[in-house]
Amino acid sequence: MKFQIIKNKLLGLIIPLILYVAWDFLTSREIIPPELLPAPKVIFDTWWDLQSSGELALNMKMSLLRVGFGFLLGAISGFLLGTAMGLWKPVELYLNPLFNFFRQIPVVAWIPFLILWLGIDEWFKIVFISFGAFIPMALKTLEGIKGVPASYLEVVRVFEYGWFRVLRTVIVPSALPSISTGLRLCLSEAWMLVIGAELVAAGEGIGNVMVIARRLFQTDVVLVGVIVIAITGFAMDKVLGLLETRFLGLHRSQNAQ
Amino acid sequence: MKKIINILLVMAVGMALFGITPGFAAEKVIRIGYPGGSGRPVSAGGWGYVQAKNLFEEEFKKDGYRIEYNYIKSQGPGCNEALANNSLDFSFHGDLPVLAGRSGGLKIKALTASRGGNAHLLVPTNSSIKTIKDLKGKRVGVGVGTWTHTLLARVLNDNGMTLKDIKVINITGSDFETAIATNDIDAGFGSRALVRRGVAKIIWTTVGKPVKYQSIFSLVVREAFLKQHPDIVKRFVKMYVKGLYLASLNKNETLKFNTRTGSALQDNIDDNAGQSIKYITAPRIDGQVTQLYKEVQLVAKNNGLIRKPFDVDKDFIDSSFLEAALKELNLENHWPNYDYNGNPIKK
Amino acid sequence: MERLGTLEVKNLNKKYRSQNDDLLVLDDINLTVQPGEFISIIGSSGCGKTTFLRLVVGLEKGYEGEILLDGQRLNGPSLKRGVVFQDHRLLPWLSIEKNVGMGLKNPKSGESRKTIQEHLELVGLKGFEKHYPHQLSGGMSQRAAIARALVNRPEILLLDEPLGALDALTRMYMHQELERIWMKEDITMIMITHDVDEAIVLSDKIVVMSSRPGTIKKIIPVPLARPRDRAGYDFANIKEEVLAEFQLHTDHPFTYSI
Numbered sequence: 001m002k003f004q005i006i007k008n009k010l011l012g013l014i015i016p017l018i019l020y021v022a023w024d025f026l027t028s029r030e031i032i033p034p035e036l037l038p039a040p041k042v043i044f045d046t047w048w049d050l051q052s053s054g055e056l057a058l059n060m061k062m063s064l065l066r067v068g069f070g071f072l073l074g075a076i077s078g079f080l081l082g083t084a085m086g087l088w089k090p091v092e093l094y095l096n097p098l099f100n101f102f103r104q105i106p107v108v109a110w111i112p113f114l115i116l117w118l119g120i121d122e123w124f125k126i127v128f129i130s131f132g133a134f135i136p137m138a139l140k141t142l143e144g145i146k147g148v149p150a151s152y153l154e155v156v157r158v159f160e161y162g163w164f165r166v167l168r169t170v171i172v173p174s175a176l177p178s179i180s181t182g183l184r185l186c187l188s189e190a191w192m193l194v195i196g197a198e199l200v201a202a203g204e205g206i207g208n209v210m211v212i213a214r215r216l217f218q219t220d221v222v223l224v225g226v227i228v229i230a231i232t233g234f235a236m237d238k239v240l241g242l243l244e245t246r247f248l249g250l251h252r253s254q255n256a257q
Numbered sequence: 258m259k260k261i262i263n264i265l266l267v268m269a270v271g272m273a274l275f276g277i278t279p280g281f282a283a284e285k286v287i288r289i290g291y292p293g294g295s296g297r298p299v300s301a302g303g304w305g306y307v308q309a310k311n312l313f314e315e316e317f318k319k320d321g322y323r324i325e326y327n328y329i330k331s332q333g334p335g336c337n338e339a340l341a342n343n344s345l346d347f348s349f350h351g352d353l354p355v356l357a358g359r360s361g362g363l364k365i366k367a368l369t370a371s372r373g374g375n376a377h378l379l380v381p382t383n384s385s386i387k388t389i390k391d392l393k394g395k396r397v398g399v400g401v402g403t404w405t406h407t408l409l410a411r412v413l414n415d416n417g418m419t420l421k422d423i424k425v426i427n428i429t430g431s432d433f434e435t436a437i438a439t440n441d442i443d444a445g446f447g448s449r450a451l452v453r454r455g456v457a458k459i460i461w462t463t464v465g466k467p468v469k470y471q472s473i474f475s476l477v478v479r480e481a482f483l484k485q486h487p488d489i490v491k492r493f494v495k496m497y498v499k500g501l502y503l504a505s506l507n508k509n510e511t512l513k514f515n516t517r518t519g520s521a522l523q524d525n526i527d528d529n530a531g532q533s534i535k536y537i538t539a540p541r542i543d544g545q546v547t548q549l550y551k552e553v554q555l556v557a558k559n560n561g562l563i564r565k566p567f568d569v570d571k572d573f574i575d576s577s578f579l580e581a582a583l584k585e586l587n588l589e590n591h592w593p594n595y596d597y598n599g600n601p602i603k604k
Numbered sequence: 605m606e607r608l609g610t611l612e613v614k615n616l617n618k619k620y621r622s623q624n625d626d627l628l629v630l631d632d633i634n635l636t637v638q639p640g641e642f643i644s645i646i647g648s649s650g651c652g653k654t655t656f657l658r659l660v661v662g663l664e665k666g667y668e669g670e671i672l673l674d675g676q677r678l679n680g681p682s683l684k685r686g687v688v689f690q691d692h693r694l695l696p697w698l699s700i701e702k703n704v705g706m707g708l709k710n711p712k713s714g715e716s717r718k719t720i721q722e723h724l725e726l727v728g729l730k731g732f733e734k735h736y737p738h739q740l741s742g743g744m745s746q747r748a749a750i751a752r753a754l755v756n757r758p759e760i761l762l763l764d765e766p767l768g769a770l771d772a773l774t775r776m777y778m779h780q781e782l783e784r785i786w787m788k789e790d791i792t793m794i795m796i797t798h799d800v801d802e803a804i805v806l807s808d809k810i811v812v813m814s815s816r817p818g819t820i821k822k823i824i825p826v827p828l829a830r831p832r833d834r835a836g837y838d839f840a841n842i843k844e845e846v847l848a849e850f851q852l853h854t855d856h857p858f859t860y861s862i
């Protein structure tokens with residue numbers, strides 16, 4: 001059992017390992033020119049440089065702060081809207097068409113307007129991130145609440161539950177997996193958009209490090225940025241995933257087929 | 258294992274068949290890159306004459322080569338990228354991007370260099386900024402990675418500041434012009450055209466300052482292209498020098514000629530500020546140029562714009578094509594070499 | 605004092621709206637259930653048994669006719685009428701003990717804990733308090749659902765094929781238990797079943813329904829002494845009588861075995 005789990009985890013590492021070896025082979029022999037794809041060793045050295053100079057930490061801090069604020073703003077407002085629409089039919093009828101219209105708009109399409117309204121400083125980035133984070137959160141919350149099986153609601157109707165007990169016993173636990181998925185989507189969206197926002201507008205941040213590095217032909221720094229972004233995103237999702245199993249319990253994930 | 262080799266072979270053959278090789282082998286074309294901010298796709302000076310007189314086209318017609326001028330909107334950094342992915346063979350761009358490209362592993366050789374380019378630090382007309390010191394904390398628009406980026410760093414350093422004391426906004430070309438007109442940025446390097454339009458005023462300029470603040474632009478060639486077509490490179494440089502020669506004959510004519518890029522004659526005269534026409538057309542990568550390169554590289558290094566400095570004197574400059582061209586055209590003594598301060602060195 | 609809990613169903617019609625025309629599911633149902641009676645409803649699949657049950661629980665609105673409890677029209681579901689659904693409907697995120705305690709006002713009190721424990725024992729699920737529904741078999745889940753419905757002592761308990769998923773032996777054991785509970789708690793039970801023996805063992809009356817539209821075909825009283833002897837002569841007679849109702853139905857002569 002344990003062995004099987006470890007084996008399955010190892011299987012997922014095989015392809016990355018092959019890619020890594022290929023990357024190392026092709027770049028160290030300069031079959032791929034180093035200016036197009038630097039070798040792993042170069043990437044590691046550059047990473048270490050950026051790390052020890054504190055440049056990476058400073059810029060990551062800025063990016064993560066933005067993600068934090070944008071994520072919170074988007075997740076909270078998305079959760080509130082999703083909950084309101086899920087619980088009150090009139091709210092859904094009034095707002096859902098507008099929301100569905102709104103979510104068809106790719107977040108990047110807001111960039112010109114957001115810049116016009118908010119300039120290119122922090123508010124622009126935070127609001128931009130929150131726009132993107134808001135959508136999956138509202139959607140998944142609504143979906144979760146709407147998806148509460150009617151059969152369960154009937155059970156508690158027979159028991160004459162008040163609204164609060166219905167909420168606590170059925171709606172929240174039933175909607176929670178969907179909400180937690182929303183949260184994860186929301187965070188990964190926020191993380192992608194912070195990079196997008198920083199690519200567009202200047203200021204410190206890992207995305208901006210990459211823009212500047214690209215303009216200065218520092219391919220290695222760009223690639224370090226890509227890798228750091230990937231690892232950070234992966235780690236953030238993993239942490240949320242762990243929290244999910246920790247707080248939602250294993251029996252739920254098995255039950256929700 | 259054998260299977261993998263087979264697959265790789267098939268892929269290689271496929272790539273060869275479909276011409277997925279650098280530079281699309283079927284068509285014969287020489288591709289030249291040029292930073293094209295907001296001006297027209299026409300060049301000034303030597304390049305202008307080369308273009309106007311179709312020197313390249315005439316020279317390479319018999320070999321069946323087409324000449325392609327690419328005006329790269331993202332400027333020097335964009336030229337570097339285009340060279341890296343083999344979309345350009347030659348490029349003519351500023352000191353910082355050429356040095357940054359080379360430092361980043363771009364395989365290029367510098368063939369010639371031009372000096373004496375000016376830039377002006379502009380602020381919106383109604384701005385209260387009067388000196389460099391007033392820039393502290395302000396948003397300054399600059400093409401990140403272009404030669405004005407190091408210039409900005411230098412000017413700030415002269416005033417006891419660094420790039421970290423201001424907000425650097427990466428903006429170029431017409432975006433820059435709009436941004437300064439709408440007060441979205443507080444300052445930035447631009448041309449006199451904005452002053453002429455009443456949008457901006459100059460608070461600092463390279464004109465009248467020591468020549469170390471002025472730009473060095475270099476003609477660079479992809480090393481692979483150089484190895485493959487040394488003959489083409491040789492003839493290319495020759496034609497380019499011919500253009501420079503034509504530009505160097507009459508200063509007033511050339512300044513007037515340069516208005517075809519859209520600049521006003523008076524601005525060209527003001528920018529020239531009494532520099533000799535020989536000075537601004539001189540092509541040699543002489544002591545002045547290498548000295549300035551080293552200085553720019555040092556500034557760039559100190560400001561974190563270049564991470565891995567390289568030895569400018571080693572493996573980077575190839576003057577042999579220029580010298581051969583000068584000899585063939587009998588122009589060996591047409592241009593003097595210049596010293597660090599821009600004074601001709603007497604033989 | 606007269607006992608409460610008389611259920612009267614008068615001229616009950618129920619239609620479901622389908623795409624273009626209405627589907628008449630229940631047609632003129634008339635039934636009176638005395639307090640403390642055990643009624644079984646037998647009928648072929650899709651004849652409207654569950655629909656009838658839902659109407660009595662109060663989960664289904666929009667019907668013609670009257671459903672009266674002690675002369676009062678029903679007004680939505682109530683704790684007084686417990687129900688065991690055909691699908692057990694245990695909440696997957698609650699442990700068995702919490703599921704069973706769902707019907708209690710204050711499931712955490714000592715009193716409640718005791719009641720929950722008693723009911724778990726009653727349905728043979730002692731030791732499974734902390735388990736979750738996905739860890740239970742289908743039959744165990746049904747038993748847990750029965751415990752949940754009983755825990756708050758409803759006046760009427762409606763059971764929709766509550767023992768469908770059990771093996772024959774457990775089923776017989778559960779018959780005894782149900783009978784015992786029914787007697788001890790003195791409640792009215794209305795049970796839907798496909799098992800004729802089960803109906804005869806437990807019921808005072810068997811309601812035989814026919815389908816399309818669902819009507820009451822016959823109400824067969826079971827005047828046998830309890831506990832009932834499955835091998836007895838009277839038992840067999842009644843079984844004959846019930847089965848005859850199905851064999852007459854030319855479309856589905858052996859529906860009873862469903």
Ligand SMILES: Nc1ncnc2c1ncn2[C@@H]1O[C@H](COP(=O)(O)OP(=O)(O)OP(=O)(O)O)[C@@H](O)[C@H]1O
Pocket residue numbers: 620621627629647648649650651652653654655656690
């Ligand atoms: N919500 C509904 N909307 C429309 N039709 C319905 C609905 N619920 C049930 N029906 C229809 O009513 C009829 C009776 O359904 P019901 O569930 O009462 O049958 P049943 O007698 O309980 O069958 P079974 O023994 O298979 O459980 C069926 O034809 C079914 O298709």
Ligand SMILES: [Mg+2]
Pocket residue numbers: 653654655690764
């Ligand atoms: Mg049914």
